[in-house]
Amino acid sequence: MEAIEELAIQPCTSSLYLRPFRLCYRQNGTKKFWDFMRTHDSVSILIFNTSRQCFVVVKQFRPAVYMCELERHHPELFENQDKESLSRVEDPLPAAVGVTYELCAGIIDKPDLSLEEIACEEILEECGYRVPITNLRKITSYRSGVGVTGSRQTLFYAEVTDQMRTGEGGGQPEEGELIEVVEIPLEDSMKFAYDETFPKTMGVIFSFMWFQTNIAPKLPKK
């Protein structure tokens, strides 16, 4: 399990990662404004290993999820944050409350690559499978957030085999990624999807259900 230590939070006055803007406009005659953030669009991939009939997902410590849980227990941490001070978290929660199960995913920040090429790169980096682009099937796209970011995510389905596994995955440690690759057996997948004791994204639940409807009926019987 993750060891998360020496936690401290501070208000963030400037960030390379969060780019807040305000849009001022007039809607049907009424003056309004809306604060939002620019982020990158993204791809996300449901990976199914046909050799062992399991889904391949990733698991990682998510600071934002952890802090959401921490606020439930220590709301005062966020209340006295008017000034630019660093507050030590004296009584942290176990790191496990911030660990989520997610589909393999990545942001679209390489204008020269197609969405499919970026998806294949992420599958290799995060999960260790070298997948030909022709193995990708687009499921659909949607808005991954409408209030704050407005960004679009495109969801793909990729079938892999054990023979395609050329590495461990795990993300790019030099960029701070610490990703664990997890296999969810097909027969346990719907139970897993609706078990709220495993924190996860809606993408995991949706795509597992999509598989049941669209792929499972065509699988060769064992």
Place this chain on the structure above:
Amino acid sequence: MEAIEELAIQPCTSSLYLRPFRLCYRQNGTKKFWDFMRTHDSVSILIFNTSRQCFVVVKQFRPAVYMCELERHHPELFENQDKESLSRVEDPLPAAVGVTYELCAGIIDKPDLSLEEIACEEILEECGYRVPITNLRKITSYRSGVGVTGSRQTLFYAEVTDQMRTGEGGGQPEEGELIEVVEIPLEDSMKFAYDETFPKTMGVIFSFMWFQTNIAPKLPKK
């Protein structure tokens, strides 16, 4: 359709709505930090009108989605934003590119109310149906964002009838909400879900599919 005029953007240095923080920590021995935002958890409701066999969803102009599309066409708008200046958008896109279809939803900002009570309030405010709490069925919960907000969303299913419609819905105009209530006939719903020309959230697609699997088989035959 929405008239959106007089658009201008500026960097947002302070916001009541976006609360950016930085978490500093040590993960497995390595010092790291992560910038995130605190937002509220939320509820979201799949509403099915049994009188007319249709889903009830909402449609609204989303500035963040609009700006995401605008950046695709005018990336320079976001590039020269080092200083605190207001930039007029000289060549705006049609408002329609920022209009999304979503499930009825609301943030959890009333500590005295249960999730179910908040869900019923949102159904009334946004869609105009007065629904008893016992008509709500919890589908599941998940993380609605893991990178930036980490917040949790709980998804409910609610059956309504025409008799329960006591108002127009449309949100709270005094709070700036301009929400259009839209009915999607059950027989068109899966086609709608996968038609990417209607921008929508994953919640719409997921919950329509959930309905097909969990509710549709038990509907009385017409």
